[in-house]
Amino acid sequence: MTPAFEHLQKCLKQLPGLGYRSAERIALHLLVEKTERLPALVNALQEAARSVRRCGRCGNLAEDELCPICADPTRDHGLVCVVEQVPDLVAIERSGAYRGVYHVLHGKLSPIQGIGPRDLNLAPLIARLAGGEIRELILALSGDVEGEATCHYLTEHLASGSAATPVTVTRIGFGLPSGGGVLYADSVTLKSALEGRRDYL
Amino acid sequence: MTPAFEHLQKCLKQLPGLGYRSAERIALHLLVEKTERLPALVNALQEAARSVRRCGRCGNLAEDELCPICADPTRDHGLVCVVEQVPDLVAIERSGAYRGVYHVLHGKLSPIQGIGPRDLNLAPLIARLAGGEIRELILALSGDVEGEATCHYLTEHLASGSAATPVTVTRIGFGLPSGGGVLYADSVTLKSALEGRRDYL
Incomplete structure (x- = not known):
């Protein structure tokens, strides 16, 4: 051709x-x-x-200063879900199960790939925590080594020290996917599922 | 979003x-x-x-007056393969089995959809046949009703009448696809395959 x-x-x-x-x-x-x-x-x-540019508050896609989610007054701005990338945010939005706001890190800590805290979108998160508006930080980061490291870093350096008011830090649950059987789950998933067991009513 | x-x-x-x-x-x-x-x-x-525009001779994609295939002197310009669309040409080129040139009709006759001979890229083909350079016309059109109708039209109106020198008109073979078993072939394909049988040496 x-x-x-x-x-x-x-x-x-x-x-x-x-x-x-x-x-x-x-x-x-x-x-x-x-x-x-x-x-x-x-x-x-x-x-x-x-x-399309980056939302000045949360790092999501935006056309104005703030993205549609940050600009929405009906959402719970005290509840912040921390994700690695914009597609993660899109996936959570699609589930329809979340009415809080987000913070997109645009990456995760990876010493092997040379990605340190300075490469992540952390400064706006520190500012948001210092503002005292955040009640709970939900860490929706992946379950791999880098995701674990990023969770640890966030818990130690951000949520404990810089917040004006106490902030609860939680992490999304790991376990069997919906419709998944025990037989086909790998052992790490089964370990997480057993650790993440809850009272059954 | x-x-x-x-x-x-x-x-x-x-x-x-x-x-x-x-x-x-x-x-x-x-x-x-x-x-x-x-x-x-x-x-x-x-x-x-x-x-990218249409080749003035064959109707293929071109950047100059002629497409790379029509402009290639090493190809057999007496052998013309008639196809419906450019993707068909690309598929035949990919097979590596053909060293002639092409003519793209950009459609096939379909009275139901109101596509008549005037809607096809026929005028350059008539001009090429009148030029007397074409030795054989290979009809590589689909095996459906519209393809059959187009083959008939081409045979009756073009190849017989307007050519300066006698032109052989052939049609590509129909039959079992490569690797296909008799068991899984539909009956029309099997009929074509039987009709298209050749001496086995």
């Missing part, structure tokens, strides 16, 4: 979930089948790149 | 093979994780939209 086509295909292939064939299919779709969709897609990309 | 984000997600979701979740994942990837890829993708799309 032509150089510009192959370059477009290469750019599309870098996107998550797209392989060589699906990138080729999308490029042909935009250049042959539905050419009217190409300028619309370019506009949507440019518009999103221009208007 | 924000309106610009949701608009981008909606545009991505229209692309073939992308659903709600994969569109969301790509939008987050471009706006949060790898923001440097967004302008590169926009440039690739704009560059492709600007430079």
Whole structure:
């Protein structure tokens, strides 16, 4: 095919979930089948790149100073869920089970990859804790080594010292996924599930 | 999420093979994780939209007057494979089994959908046949009703009448796919496979 086509295909292939064939299919779709969709897609990309930025308070995607969640007065601003990345926030929002606000770290501590506390979005969280508005910090970080390290760091350095009022720190539960059977769970999950057992009424 | 984000997600979701979740994942990837890829993708799309056009001879994607295949002197320009769409051409090229040139119809005859001979890329094919350079026309059209109708039309109206020199018209073989068993083939395929049997040496 032509150089510009192959370059477009290469750019599309870098996107998550797209392989060589699906990138080729999308490029042909935009250049042959539905050419009217190409300028619309370019506009949507440019518009999103221009208007979407980081929320000054929580680090979520925003178009104004604050993201829609931080700007929503009906949400519980005393309850802050700490997540690693924006997709984690999106997943929790999708569950519909949470009415508090968020704080996105944009990473997790990883000495091996050279990611220290300064590389995380921590300064706004310290400011929020110092403001005294936060009642509970829910750590929704992953269950791997880096997630554990980040949880420890947050508990020791932030929640205990810098808050104006006492802050409860909790961590989301680990255990069997919904619909999952004991037989198919790995041993670390079963260990977490046993440790995380609760009174059954 | 924000309106610009949701608009981008909606545009991505229209692309073939992308659903709600994969569109969301790509939008987050471009706006949060790898923001440097967004302008590169926009440039690739704009560059492709600007430079890619239809080959004046065969209807394939081209950046110059002729596509890379028509401009290649090492290919057999007396052998023309007629396909419905550019992706069909790409699929045949990928097989590596063909060294002739192509003609892309950009559709097939379909009275139900109101697609007649005037809606197909036929005029350049008539001109090519009148030029007398074509030795054989291979019809690589689909095996459905519209494909059959298009094959008949091409045979009756083009290959017989307008060519300066006699043109052989062939159609690609139908039968069992590679690795396919007789047990799992549908009856139409088996009928084609029986009709298309060849001497076995």
